[in-house]
Amino acid sequence: MRPTGSLHLGHYHGVLKNWVEMQHQFECLFFVADWHALTTHYDTPQIIEQNVWDMVIDWLGAGVDPAQATLFIQSRVPEHAELHLLLSMITPLGWLERMPTYKDQQEKLTSKDLSTYGFLGYPLLMSSDVLIYRATQVPVGEDQVPHIEFTRELARRFNHIYGREAGFEEKAEAAIKKLGGKKAKLYRELRTRFQEQGDSEALESAKSLLDEQQSLSLGDRERLFGFLEGGGKMILSEPQAMLTVASKMPGLDGQKMSKSYGNTISLREDEADVSKKIRTMPTDPARIRRTDAGNPDRCPVWQLHQVYSIDSIKQWVQQGCRSAGIGCIECKQPVIDAVLEEQKPMRERAQLYLDDPSLVRNIIADGCEKARKLASETMRDVREAMGLGYS
Ligand code: SF4
Incomplete structure (x- = not known):
């Protein structure tokens, strides 16, 4: 980042x-x-x-x-x-x-x-x-x-x-021997199944077999990975x-939250500032008076409810807004509470590092x-x- x-x-x-x-x-x-x-x-x-x-x-x-x-x-x-x-x-x-x-x-x-x-x-x-x-x-x-x-x-x-290093095949053969009798045999069988029949499951099994081999050097492991698919050593x-x-994540104005739009709440923003920012967020522009019914679909606060609120609160918003049963300040409170709740452990953890x-x-x-x-x-x-x- x-x-x-x-x-x-x-x-x-x-x-x-x-x-x-x-x-x-x-x-x-x-x-x-x-x-x-x-x-x-x-x-x-x-x-x-x-x-x-x-x-x-x-x-x-x-x-x-x-x-x-x-x-x-x-x-x-x-x-x-x-x-x-x-x-x-x-x-x-x-x-x-x-x-x-x-x-x-x-x-x-x-x-x-x-x-x-x-x-x-x-x-x-x-x-x-x-x-x-x-x-x-x-x-x-x-x-x-x-x-x-x-x-x-x-x-x-x-x-x-x-x-393709010089003597790749010989080095790969020597690495197979280091797997030990049983595993070397299994590796060869899986490699043949993949190379002759294109069996991708065999390829995956062979790769897992190699992943499990703690004792192989990094160079040998890559050689054997490369040898499986017929190529050279797989370096990268x-x-x-x-x-x-x-x-x-919507910002305070309903657009995507982004520094360039100036609509952000920072991760460790001061609690009072968070409350103020959400309380002063724009709402449905058609809802001018408390008694006007509103439409959450036209309101950025509703977008935040969709991120933060459980179903019962979302229903309360939908009903209350459309019937003018709730005011906008009232509607914003659960969002304020949820954001503060989310930030609380972040603020606490960060404080430890700010102090030292x-x-x-x-x-x-x-x-x-x-x-x-x-x-x-x-x-x-x-x-x-x-x-x-x-x-
Ligand atoms: S009641 Fe809530 S959803 Fe409706 S306009 Fe006000 S803030 Fe937006």
Whole structure:
């Protein structure tokens, strides 16, 4: 996530809630994309540092748990830049120029000169961010799917060019022997079933068999993965897009909640300000007096009820509004209560880190160290494959 300012409830409902769930199911890496921020905000570096720490506190407040997930800052793992550089050697310019977001963003952000090398290459930086961890899944919205597709193509291209090491077959055979008699036999059978009959179940079983082999070295594991499908060594693995549903979180004016519309409630906004913001929200413009009947479909407050209220309250709103049985201030109260309730644990958790900023620094330092360890394993293989091993 780019550090572009304090996070709001739209980020919570659209992204962070999903992260909090994912951290229980997968080994997750979440990072502050500070280099990405510079691709578009290269002329305002002063905003980056404070935004980074505020954003990490927002993540922690929202429930992202450093005991379960790895949190780090992109620029503190310089291997991302190294992989970006090395991949740039094999990335056709046309692939980058074709990215739908490239033209889109240039047209949208007209106040900035984005005809820069960094901006053109930012999808490649994103690919490096993913490939360097050999990530299997990347949570993205629909608009980011082309970036994952690009990443997959790039991994294939890389493996195709560099994956055929000298003596690959012999090395793969030697690795099979290391599986032990029974498993080696099973691996061979599954491989034959896949290669001769295209049996994809056999392929999946063979992959799980390899996943279970703790004692195999990383190099042998990749060789055996590559050998299964008949190709060379799989140095970079192809990630899948894990589609997340776009957030429908409405803002205070009924449009999508977004900083650029000025209609946000920030994640840790002061309680009194939250109440005031919701109390002064616009309502159905046709409902001028308390005695006028209204229509929730024309009211932004109703949209918030749809996010926050249980059925009985929604019914109460529908009936009360259409019959002028309730006033708008009355109608807004359950929304105020629900937002404050949602924010309460976030505020409490965040306070801990605001009181002692060294906690956040330590979490990030730990995360950077863990991420670097993973990244350097991939880089060792990439360097070696590209003739830069120098052993
Ligand atoms: S009663 Fe509620 S739904 Fe109806 S106009 Fe007022 S705030 Fe909107």
